[in-house]
Amino acid sequence: MVHLIDRRSSSRGRSAVNRERFLRRYKAHVQSAVRKLVGERRLADIEQGGDVHVPRKDIAEPSFGFGHGGDREFVLPGNREYVTGDRIPRPQGGGSGAGGGDAGDGDSEDAFVFALSREEFMQIFFDDLELPRLARTELGRTEHRTSVRAGYARTGVPANLAIVRTLTQSLARRIAIDGSLRREAEELERAFGAAAAAGRSAHAAHAYAELQRIERKLERVPFIDEPDLRYRNRVMRPEPVARAVMFCLMDVSASMDEDKKDLAKRFFTLLYLFLTRKYGEVDLVFIRHTEDAEEVDEDTFFHDTRSGGTVVYSALDLAEKIRGERYARGWNVYVAQASDGDAFGADPARSARFLRDRLLPAARYYTYLELAAESDSGRSSTLWAEYARVATESGNLAMRRATRRDEIYPVFRELFRKDTQ
Numbered sequence: 001m002v003h004l005i006d007r008r009s010s011s012r013g014r015s016a017v018n019r020e021r022f023l024r025r026y027k028a029h030v031q032s033a034v035r036k037l038v039g040e041r042r043l044a045d046i047e048q049g050g051d052v053h054v055p056r057k058d059i060a061e062p063s064f065g066f067g068h069g070g071d072r073e074f075v076l077p078g079n080r081e082y083v084t085g086d087r088i089p090r091p092q093g094g095g096s097g098a099g100g101g102d103a104g105d106g107d108s109e110d111a112f113v114f115a116l117s118r119e120e121f122m123q124i125f126f127d128d129l130e131l132p133r134l135a136r137t138e139l140g141r142t143e144h145r146t147s148v149r150a151g152y153a154r155t156g157v158p159a160n161l162a163i164v165r166t167l168t169q170s171l172a173r174r175i176a177i178d179g180s181l182r183r184e185a186e187e188l189e190r191a192f193g194a195a196a197a198a199g200r201s202a203h204a205a206h207a208y209a210e211l212q213r214i215e216r217k218l219e220r221v222p223f224i225d226e227p228d229l230r231y232r233n234r235v236m237r238p239e240p241v242a243r244a245v246m247f248c249l250m251d252v253s254a255s256m257d258e259d260k261k262d263l264a265k266r267f268f269t270l271l272y273l274f275l276t277r278k279y280g281e282v283d284l285v286f287i288r289h290t291e292d293a294e295e296v297d298e299d300t301f302f303h304d305t306r307s308g309g310t311v312v313y314s315a316l317d318l319a320e321k322i323r324g325e326r327y328a329r330g331w332n333v334y335v336a337q338a339s340d341g342d343a344f345g346a347d348p349a350r351s352a353r354f355l356r357d358r359l360l361p362a363a364r365y366y367t368y369l370e371l372a373a374e375s376d377s378g379r380s381s382t383l384w385a386e387y388a389r390v391a392t393e394s395g396n397l398a399m400r401r402a403t404r405r406d407e408i409y410p411v412f413r414e415l416f417r418k419d420t421q
Helices: 016-025 027-040 118-125 163-198 201-219 258-278 298-303 312-326 347-362 382-393 405-416
Strands: 050-054 112-116 141-153 231-241 244-251 282-289 293-296 332-339 365-371 397-402
Touching: 163 201, 244 258, 244 312, 258 282, 258 298, 258 332, 258 365, 258 405, 282 298, 282 312, 293 312, 312 332, 312 347, 347 365, 347 382, 365 382, 365 405, 382 397, 397 405
Parallel strands: 244 282, 244 332, 332 365, 365 397
Antiparallel strands: 050 112, 141 231, 282 293
16 A cells, blocks of 8 residues: 655645645636636736635535434523414525525625635646647657656665565565575474483584574564665656747737737737746747737737737738748647737738638647727627638637637637647
8 A cells, every 4th residue: 555645844824735625626616716817917917826716605515413303492581472383484585593684696795715826826727728739749859858767776865765665575585584594493493392302412402502593593684684675766768849839920000909909918928828837848939010020029029019000911921931941840830819800901811811821731720819899899800701711621720709808818728728629
């Protein structure tokens, strides 16, 4: 039987084991609270931990008590309305107990508050998410080395001591040594008894001395000896690494007002945190576009206030050029595009043709997020209509819309959930 001992240090008054048990048991409630929290936060505070509020009615558990049983009689002073045999009507409203009253609607005002650390928050934040169709066997290089188990060794550090295997070796050694010595001891006991019965004192004394020597030898057999020690052996094995590149295309034209840009930045912030925390071999290429497109760094992409007209084709063309120059072979290519779809003239049709003929055949997965004002949530843009025709012909183009902050996280989970085909 294996016994696991948790030696992690817990802060005063808290238990790490109980926290993990609570998170597993009420995972759905905590996830719902985290989604709500994400929509209310500023961009700079998205990855921070925090307090989540879970309604007590969602985590309440039934309890059972023991009644007094039997017939009981009470003397209730001040009763001037009822006599023996009267039936008391059930109170209306469902309130009971001290401090009861109208229950009201919505969550209980004394919601349970649970503080999540930064790591716990991010773990729940990106639970069950992955890059769709990521190739881990065909693509990649063998520069990454992974520590793997390789049997047991006779030497090693105490931290790698295999206790069960060591005890097995010790038991086998003691059985082998003790068995031969005990058989010899039994023969000497019989010889000693026969010599003593026959009156041969010299033979009896010799047999007794040998018997004492073997018993002392049995007592000196160590429980664990140096040859018994076995250590878990680990070797570094080269493995192929699935490399991926994510192209982030954001429309920063004049039609993208501050609310739409905030939604786009929230989406790309989630994408950035997801990729940098979950994958080690992922390159991010940030491209912003107005009439023309340019590759920028992370800080410029999220904080610069450039504006202008809209030409979507410029961003797609630049992404394809960068892919051909840097990521032509051995890379999983992903593209995430955010725009309001406010393109005019021949640009939407031209962009859709370029997407269908050049980018989609080279990409593992392409996501398009269209941002719109709440008043225009039911209206489709020209770019959306052109992309929708392309999506019916290909299986690696996903399209979603968002109009409010609280929709970004659910949309993000839909685009990158594990069962995405």
